[in-house]
Amino acid sequence: MGASKTDHFTEEQNTLAILAKAVGHPARVAIIQYLLSVETCICGDIVNVLPLAQPTVSQHLKELKNAGIIKGNIEGNAICYCLNEEAVELLHQFFANVSSKISSKTKSCC
Amino acid sequence: MGASKTDHFTEEQNTLAILAKAVGHPARVAIIQYLLSVETCICGDIVNVLPLAQPTVSQHLKELKNAGIIKGNIEGNAICYCLNEEAVELLHQFFANVSSKISSKTKSCC
DNA sequence: TATTAATATCGTAATATTGCAATATTAGAA
DNA sequence: TTCTAATATTGCAATATTACGATATTAATA
DSSP states (O other), X not given: OOSOOGGGSOHHHHHHHHHHHHHOSHHHHHHHHXXXXXXXXXXXXXXXXXXXXXXXXXXXXXXXXXXXXXXXXXXXXXXXXXXXXXXXXXXXXXXXXXXXXXXXXXXXXX | OOSOOGGGSOHHHHHHHHHHHHHOSHHHHHHHHHHHHSSSSBOTTHHHHSXXXXXXXXXXXXXXXXXXXXXXXXXXXXXXXXXXXXXXXXXXXXXXXXXXXXXXXXXXXO
16 A cells, blocks of 8 residues: 555644645755745745755645645746745644643653 | 755754654654543553554554654553653744744735 | 463555656746 | 746656555563
């Protein structure tokens, strides 16, 4: 096989997995960090910032977009990419929740 | 190819990517949620909770462990798995940071 | 010691991901 | 309209992931 049985899991589990998976590559982490570092979202130079060929970067951007992590608008000759606050917030909330629940555990373990 | 060029990225980018990737599957999100839901970390019944065969669950646990998301101790006949607070905290911090930086952007875009 | 229960490992098939060269597309500039 | 720059798409090879049956391991129990 190889395909994951998404229908056996909850909507929330699938959504979180899709978002986390999209972040699960160093190039895509780098893209996210770069988008954060620039003031506006008009960033026609993502390709020059990454140590990867242009088609590869384009593919990573596509995956981030498909997952909903970034949004992309055509801005004349260039493309304007920026982070999707809602998606990031979902991940933020999830990990904040996990984090707080771990530390509030009464019984210590492992 | 297929292998990612981890050496071209920063340590932080690689670490975050490894952690996020481990969370990037609904079964592993479910495992994390289940580990959170039980009081102690002695959980010999993860297999019964997931809609997957035992070897598959074992494999997912191994991946979570390899990435550092969970820790596992042998507890007699069963295995005691629990979340690794430090790893979760790293992800939490990252998304908290991304989230806060997005909302503080002066120029709106997209 | 034999049995049982819990978990891991092996082997393998199906599919997905990663990366890039070549090529296409698209919009502005000359 | 032709050229150029920016980005996307296609095609393909290498590798990784996912899933599970079969089997191994390991420790408690009868």
